[in-house]
Amino acid sequence: MENKQFSALAVENTIHIHYGSDAINIQKENNPELFEKIFNMIVKQEVNELQKRFFEFKEELEKYTQGNFYFNGNKLFLKGDSEEIPGLLAKKLTEAKDAGADFMPLIRFWKKLKQNPDERIKTQLYGFMTHNNIPITELGDVICEKGVDELENGKLVDCYTKTIDNTIGMVVRIPRDKVDADPNKTCSHGLHVGAPDYVRNIWSSGLIVEVLVDPKDFVSIPIDYNNTKARVCKYKVIGLAKKENTKKLIYDFDDIVVPTFGNMEEQKKRDKFNGTAVDHSKKPADEIDFTKMTAKAIIEYVEKQIGEKITLSLKNKKAIIAKAKKMLNELKSNLFDASSQSFDAHLSKTQEQLQQKLDDANKKYEEVRKKMKECIDPIHKQQLSSEVDKAESDILDIMTEIRKTKSKK
Secondary structure: OOOOOEEEEEEOOEEEEEEOOEEEEEEOOOOHHHHHHHHHHHHOOOHHHHHHOHHHHHHHHHOOEOOOEEEEOOEEEEOOOOOEOOHHHHHHHHHHHHOOOOOHHHHHHHHHHOOOOOHHHHHHHHHHHHHOOOOEEOOOOEEEEEEEEEOOOOOEEEOOOOOOEOOOOOEEEOOHHHOOOOOOOOOOOOEEEEOHHHHHHHOOOOEEEEEEEOHHHEEEOOOOOOOOEEEEOEEEEEEEOOOOOOOOOEEOHHHOOOOOOOHHHHHHHHHHHHOOOOOOOOOOHHHOOHHHOOHHHHHHHHHHHHOOOOOOOOOOHHHHHHHHHHHHHHHHHHHHHHHHHHHHHHHHHHHHHHHHHHHHHHHHHHHHHHHHHHOOOHHHHHHHHHHHHHHHHHHHHHHHHHHHHHHOO
């Protein structure tokens, strides 16, 4: 033991110890108790004691990793949690940490997956994702794909019942107990999503959308089709799938298609804000077959719609039809222009408010993070770590809302 080269150096808030081919670094902000213990031994020049206890310190350090997760033996756990992180996810977390990569999306993924009541899903889901190149978002949600049908009116619906609305931005959900949790039942009831390769092979000639699934909402991964599809109880449609199937592990916000509204939905949204009650499900004036109506019925219809009466003679039906179409189309155009201006003003104000919220959230994040760095009480430090995670999640949520409002312009 004495033949191995040994050195111990304390520099500001970090201690570096080299012993033969092994080395450890102890950060004061991450493990204040161990730091103080070793620092005092260095000050007292207790070199022999440091050598004897080197591997004890190394093992203790391995149980405390950046305040987020820790090893106990060869098992990985979230800090403050006794539930073991599944093997494949644990391996990816440690690889990301060792590479200096951002592992927080994986932490958030696991925190959400922990809420899933099915133990099989907890152990299987990440394997299902890596096997099929299924990515997650910065917030830890899973991006899958789904084939849909487009009705004549442009509405996107499920391809089986043709009744479930899958319009972009729609959240689709059913009770969890209505989804078959048995993976051996390969084709059963529930909301179906899949890996890109599977969906594009099965639904090669139709429309495919990307859907966002919270890990806690996965119910079963059927054993057929080489484990490439899943049944869930809830998902959000976030956009049409890209043609290329990228192999990224984690998607940032700019990679995700932000929900946008079609012309019909956009106009309904503007009308709702502006306080008007135009029924856009009705046909435009140039699509109404006035020829099948009497001249009197046309006049009554227009008066009912816009409160103005056509004063032409009932004998001149052709002129009445032309006048009716002109009056109805002019009204619709004026309403849309007015509501557009009002809606745009409202949207601008909303963006200003969101930007202020983001500034406040960033300020709070920095304040809590500073407190955590300065804190030496392990229990309080753990509480502050949770507050940092919450503040970080708030920032990401606000960023999502800002991007949504920008997409509506």
